Amino acid sequence: MSEYKGVMVYGEVTNGKLSAITTELLGCGRKLSDDLGQELCAVLVGSGISGLAQEAIAFGADKVYVIDDPLLKDYQTDSNVLVIEKLVKQVMPQILILGQTSIGRDLAPRLAFRLETAASMDCVELAIDPDSKLLLQTRPVYGGNARAIFTCESYPQIATVRAKTMAPLARDASRKGEVITIEAGLDPSVIRTKVVEKVSEEVAGIKLEEAGVVVTGGRGIGGAEGFKQLEELAKLLKGAIGATRPPCDNGWVPDGAQVGLTGKIVAPDLYIAVALSGSSQHMSGCSGSKNIIAINKDPEANIMKVARFGIVGDWKKVLPAFTEKVKELLGG
Amino acid sequence: MEGEIGIMNIIVCVKQVLDPEAPPASFKIDPSTNKVVPPPGMPPVVSTFDEYAVEAALRIKDAQGGKVTAISLGANLLRDVVKKPLSMGADELILLDDEAFAEGDSWATAYALAMAIKKIGEYDLILCGRQAADWDAGQTGSGIAEILGLPSVTVAKKIDIVDSKARVERVISDGYEVIEVSLPALITLSNEHAEPRYPTLKGIMAAKKKEPIVWKPADIGVDPSQIGAAGRRTKMVKLFQPVREGKCEIIEGESPEEAAVNLALKLKEVKIL
Numbered sequence: 194m195s196e197y198k199g200v201m202v203y204g205e206v207t208n209g210k211l212s213a214i215t216t217e218l219l220g221c222g223r224k225l226s227d228d229l230g231q232e233l234c235a236v237l238v239g240s241g242i243s244g245l246a247q248e249a250i251a252f253g254a255d256k257v258y259v260i261d262d263p264l265l266k267d268y269q270t271d272s273n274v275l276v277i278e279k280l281v282k283q284v285m286p287q288i289l290i291l292g293q294t295s296i297g298r299d300l301a302p303r304l305a306f307r308l309e310t311a312a313s314m315d316c317v318e319l320a321i322d323p324d325s326k327l328l329l330q331t332r333p334v335y336g337g338n339a340r341a342i343f344t345c346e347s348y349p350q351i352a353t354v355r356a357k358t359m360a361p362l363a364r365d366a367s368r369k370g371e372v373i374t375i376e377a378g379l380d381p382s383v384i385r386t387k388v389v390e391k392v393s394e395e396v397a398g399i400k401l402e403e404a405g406v407v408v409t410g411g412r413g414i415g416g417a418e419g420f421k422q423l424e425e426l427a428k429l430l431k432g433a434i435g436a437t438r439p440p441c442d443n444g445w446v447p448d449g450a451q452v453g454l455t456g457k458i459v460a461p462d463l464y465i466a467v468a469l470s471g472s473s474q475h476m477s478g479c480s481g482s483k484n485i486i487a488i489n490k491d492p493e494a495n496i497m498k499v500a501r502f503g504i505v506g507d508w509k510k511v512l513p514a515f516t517e518k519v520k521e522l523l524g525g
Numbered sequence: 526m527e528g529e530i531g532i533m534n535i536i537v538c539v540k541q542v543l544d545p546e547a548p549p550a551s552f553k554i555d556p557s558t559n560k561v562v563p564p565p566g567m568p569p570v571v572s573t574f575d576e577y578a579v580e581a582a583l584r585i586k587d588a589q590g591g592k593v594t595a596i597s598l599g600a601n602l603l604r605d606v607v608k609k610p611l612s613m614g615a616d617e618l619i620l621l622d623d624e625a626f627a628e629g630d631s632w633a634t635a636y637a638l639a640m641a642i643k644k645i646g647e648y649d650l651i652l653c654g655r656q657a658a659d660w661d662a663g664q665t666g667s668g669i670a671e672i673l674g675l676p677s678v679t680v681a682k683k684i685d686i687v688d689s690k691a692r693v694e695r696v697i698s699d700g701y702e703v704i705e706v707s708l709p710a711l712i713t714l715s716n717e718h719a720e721p722r723y724p725t726l727k728g729i730m731a732a733k734k735k736e737p738i739v740w741k742p743a744d745i746g747v748d749p750s751q752i753g754a755a756g757r758r759t760k761m762v763k764l765f766q767p768v769r770e771g772k773c774e775i776i777e778g779e780s781p782e783e784a785a786v787n788l789a790l791k792l793k794e795v796k797i798l
């Protein structure tokens with residue numbers, strides 16, 4: 194196994210910029226590679242993305258492999274697995290990390306099976322074992338009720354990382370690194386899927402993942418009408434609306450509002466949880482929030498154990514009065 | 526495959542798991558065995574997303590005819606639990622039920638399931654849940670596809686069969702993308718798909734009478750060293766419950782409205798507002 198060396202980060206690009214998860218991965222990868230005394234490289238896959246290589250260096254990479262090809266414009270499983278498989282066989286990294294995103298979720302397992310190694314998904318902690326030098330992969334299991342630490346003795350050790358669990362390095366434009374262009378060399382006939390259309394359902398206003406305040410409603414809100422009241426508070430606090438799964442499944446709010454294990458990961462300064470029980474799967478998406486406030490009629494609800502402040506009561510009575518007072522305090 | 530596909534053969538992978546909706550306070554780990562203790566009085570269930578996969582299969586069958594075969598892998602599977610796809614309307618149930626299948630990781634499980642699917646032989650579509658509600662791995666579907674050499678689309682919310690291809694709506698963070706994939710293919714389902722149907726009384730009666738087909742490792746031509754705990758590629762070093770620090774301060778008031786006002790004042794006082 195000794196021929197395998199270094200840490201590789203699979204970078205993602207959104208709207209012409211390195212996505213936040215990529216800078217987080219580079220921060221985490223830098224630490225792992227320093228602990229191993231090895232190099233950190235990044236790989237950027239896409240079309241028209243070569244300009245971002247320098248950016249990956251500014252965030253910590255020693256080397257950046259760029260695979261830029263019109264066939265790679267949209268993420269597709271077959272094409273990405275092929276180009277990364279080829280690159281991994283050439284570079285032979287000990288560790289490969291990706292984001293737990295719609296891309297990483299799809300690519301990491303398929304690639305791991307292709308390379309006859311294994312992946313750990315949705316890790317919240319990665320470290321090098323001082324004795325074995327293996328990657329210790331800590332991930333929540335059982336919906337977040339427990340955590341497990343895994344190791345894998347085949348290389349590369351592959352892991353995906355949950356958003357907002359790793360700290361990026363400060364951007365340093367003076368950092369030096371090497372950019373290497375790799376030919377995709379793809380035969381279009383090997384791609385068995387076709388992206389016909391992309392449909393954006395993004396809600397106007399502040400992006401949920403980036404909001405400093407999130408007002409989240411659960412099943413107890415009871416309908417779309419109730420969410421209008423939550424929206425009023427969110428607007429007042431310049432925040433975004435979130436939801437647990439039932440309001441999304443019931444069509445009270447768009448699916449994109451779901452926070453949790455299989456929804457969005459948020460970590461705002463203020464998370465106001467209204468009429469939701471605080472299931473482990475939901476908390477997986479918001480437990481990084483600085484301050485959680487709960488409004489629930491059940492004093493025994495799990496959310497009351499994890500919140501900083503709570504009110505036991507009917508949200509229909511509590512929320513309007515709260516919104517009114519907040520408006521007054523904010524002087525508006 | 527050319528032209529229209531008439532009757533579709535659909536295989537759905539369904540896992541029996543501990544009830545993921547059990548209250549967090551009831552969750553316990555036995556540190557001496559590194560295993561989860563099943564919460565008392567909460568029977569296991571079919572994993573959430575797998576019910577959506579069954580629903581997706583049944584919708585295709587309803588639309589154009591087909592055969593839906595459910596397959597579950599485990600040890601000592603509870604018939605009442607794993608028969609749920611039958612009671613929803615699936616035609617056949619195959620169980621890979623043996624101690625040797627227990628405690629596998631995604632690799633060992635995907636391998637055994639893929640070998641069973643090979644033995645079934647005829648399939649146009651294989652459906653899985655996006656992730657199982659116990660270990661939340663989210664890998665088995667992609668693994669089966671890779672082993673069988675099939676294209677895959679993950680985290681789907683809708684599947685339509687058009688001109689012998691599947692048109693899949695795949696959920697992404699800011700909406701969805703429509704992907705066309707050639708068949709046979711493997712697709713994993715998410716809860717954004719239409720809700721699973723409730724079993725009808727007729728379905729429940731039919732499921733009661735139907736005997737599942739049970740396959741042992743030898744029946745699917747796998748060596749016990751490749752499956753279950755023996756076939757793992759990942760080692761679990763430790764399983765633990767994270768400690769929850771923090772104490773909630775309950776804000777009181779004479780009325781809910783007064784409590785609300787007190788909360789706003791408190792948030793101002795501690796400079797959260």
Ligand SMILES: Cc1cc2nc3c(=O)[nH]c(=O)nc-3n(C[C@H](O)[C@H](O)[C@H](O)COP(=O)(O)OP(=O)(O)OC[C@H]3O[C@@H](n4cnc5c(N)ncnc54)[C@H](O)[C@@H]3O)c2cc1C
Pocket residue numbers: 336410411412413414436437438439440451452453454455456457467468469470471472473474475478488489490491494506507508509545546573656657658
């Ligand atoms: C594998 C898996 C992944 C999942 N992923 C996610 C995920 O990403 N995100 C997610 O949210 N869920 C997820 N779930 C679902 C999760 O398990 C729970 O079912 C869900 O979070 C429950 O939502 P809830 O708290 O709104 O509803 P409930 O648990 O039903 O809670 C409703 C709460 O509202 C309170 N209430 C009711 N009426 C009022 C009122 N008038 N005033 C005040 N309080 C009131 C009740 O006391 C109760 O506490 C997942 C489940 C599985 C198995």
Ligand SMILES: Nc1ncnc2c1ncn2[C@@H]1O[C@H](COP(=O)(O)O)[C@@H](O)[C@H]1O
Pocket residue numbers: 537538539540541572574575578596597598599631634638652653654655656657658660661662663664665666
């Ligand atoms: N033991 C099993 N029996 C049947 N299907 C399974 C089993 N394990 C996993 N699957 C399928 O693979 C999906 C993803 O599981 P996992 O990779 O374990 O998260 C599940 O939703 C099921 O569809």
